[in-house]
Amino acid sequence: MRVTHRDVVCSFCGTLCDDIEVDVEDGRIAEVRHACRIGTTKFLSASRHEHRLLKPMVRENGRLKEVSLEEAVERAAEILAGAQRPLLYGWSSTSCEAQSVGIELAEVLGGVIDNTSTVCHGPSTIAVHEAGFISCTLGEVKNRADLVIYWGANPMHAHPRHLSRYSIYPRGYFRERGHQDRTLVVVDVRRTDTARLAQKFVRVQPGRDYELISALRAVVNGRKLPMDEVAGVSREDIEELAEMMKSCSFGVLFFGMGLTQSPGRHRNIDNAICLVRDLNTYTKFVIMPMRGHYNVVGFSEVLSWQAGFPFAVDFSKGYAWYNPGETTANDVLQRGECDAMLVVASDPVSNFPKPSVENMLKMPIVAIDVHPTPTTMVADVVIPAAIAGIEVEGTAYRMDVVPLRLRKVVEPPEGVLSDVEVLQRILERVKEIKG
Ligand code: SF4
Structure with missing residues (x-):
């Protein structure tokens, strides 16, 4: 049976078009109307599970090995809780709900949190x-x-x-x-x-x-x-x-x-x-x-509610400290001031300058993402996530700071959770480890 979802929001760019029609047949997206070519490709390829991460992986003896979600979460929590000053980076291509949990995690860890606006707006x-x-x-x-x-x-x-x-x-x-x-x-x-x-x-x-x-x-x-x-x-x-x-x-x-x-x-x-x-x-x-990633604006909004600043916040002093040029991701990385990294919905290995990437490669990396990327290829823990706006609901802010509700139109691949749930599990385990 074919079901038509109307007024679906496209979670690709900051335009957040909210007039998309999506036909779903037998649990798969059959047709997309009104989206541009980029948005249409995102919906159709997501439904076919093309180029997707589907299993959690942990690096052992230099190679990524498939493990259960529980094992991957445990290893991620150990890495992050054991770090002195982890960097939590990415966040612009996921929902406000995931960003909110990530900010709490950064505070509990005493780490630095920054998003992709550090290299765009x-x-x-x-x-x-x-x-x-x-x-x-x-x-x-x-x-x-x-x-x-x-x-x-x-x-x-x-x-x-x-x-x-x-x-x-x-x-x-x-x-x-x-x-x-x-x-x-x-x-x-x-x-x-x-x-x-x-x-x-x-x-x-x-x-x-x-x-x-x-x-x-x-x-x-x-x-x-x-x-x-x-x-x-x-x-x-x-x-x-x-x-x-x-x-x-x-x-x-x-x-x-x-x-x-x-x-x-x-x-x-x-x-x-x-x-x-x-x-x-x-x-x-x-x-x-002209904001690029579909929810780069949302991160600034959520971080401002929770920490009082729009990006590049350092919790290592025990309170929120914001000083772009000092607390921005590339500055922290290039000074070699962090000792572990959590990357969510982003690919800094492909986009950061060489000195930042060289220092990234010296530390353990936990990556939560939808797709395999050069960052997931070098990570020590890789956890797949469902796609916000297609497989899970959520909230995102358009480039004019108008919040829109992302819709769910199909089920995620079997065993794949939203990054909100994955982050909550890591946060709970980190709290247990840190007592
Ligand atoms: S990619 Fe951007 S412009 Fe194209 S449909 Fe999606 S939100 Fe609209």
Whole structure:
């Protein structure tokens, strides 16, 4: 029998599309509608159990050996409870419920907990501490925005339905003609596929975003630029863009890692927020980061509730200590300050710099994940998890900090638990060991 699940949330990227229809037949996903190609692949491959971890494993004599879940949990708890200052990393591709248990585990262990924002939008968070934040929901963008700017972001590849659901193409309450009522501007170092759709493309020289933002602020605030070009952009183009920004009725600046991870980092975002603040003298303008992993925002929310800080929290002093640059995962790893690692729903071996990975390889690693990755290949304990949003329910936060309920549409593989349950078992055992 075929059953259709409607309004399912896609747990892949920060857009968290919540209009997905999933047909389930004989316990397998038969068809997916409305998702982009990436989201569809996630649903279909999950249902076929393709490229999945299905059995817990523990390393013995250099090789990973299948064991029972109880044995894997016991070994994981021994490693973590025996460490002086473990690092608990990942967390952006799982539910808020799993993140909450992980944060309690970090506190009990006296460890450091950090998530993937440390290598993507961490600078955005630091900039918000300094400059505040003028933002809105994606629903407001859909209904009101008539000027949409993507800066250092290429949603056509990273968030394929962002333009069609929220920013450019949908008909909104005040934008009844959809894309005909809106203007798209892209600022980037190359002509991306998103830039090819734009009415105006501004090519900024790599690493010079801060200068261009400063020039825009000067023009927006009524100054005349004394030079012919800034950061490879002509004075005429800067003046035209500044005028477009001032004369729109509702503008939004979406920014991506092209801005957060280029020279200047959090100063770029600080300056961009100040540009948006300046623009609010003339019109309504908002700013929003293009968050990548589907629940990277949720981690910051949950950690802020439980520890008071959004990422990179160190519990080794007996209280929550937050100091990006000191307590961030790569800094702790590169100084060789942790002696064990728990990785949940992430693959730092593939993504971290070489000095971090070299130090990771010197310590025992416990990995909880859905798929085999280079990190699970070097781990000492590997525990499979069910997929949140397909095989188990949960909560996730969209990039505009709106929480959405993830649905369960099929059963997980036999014997595979949610990472919430796995983490709870490890936490209980750690508490017993530590007395
Ligand atoms: S845009 Fe993102 S959330 Fe939406 S269907 Fe595609 S991968 Fe899923």
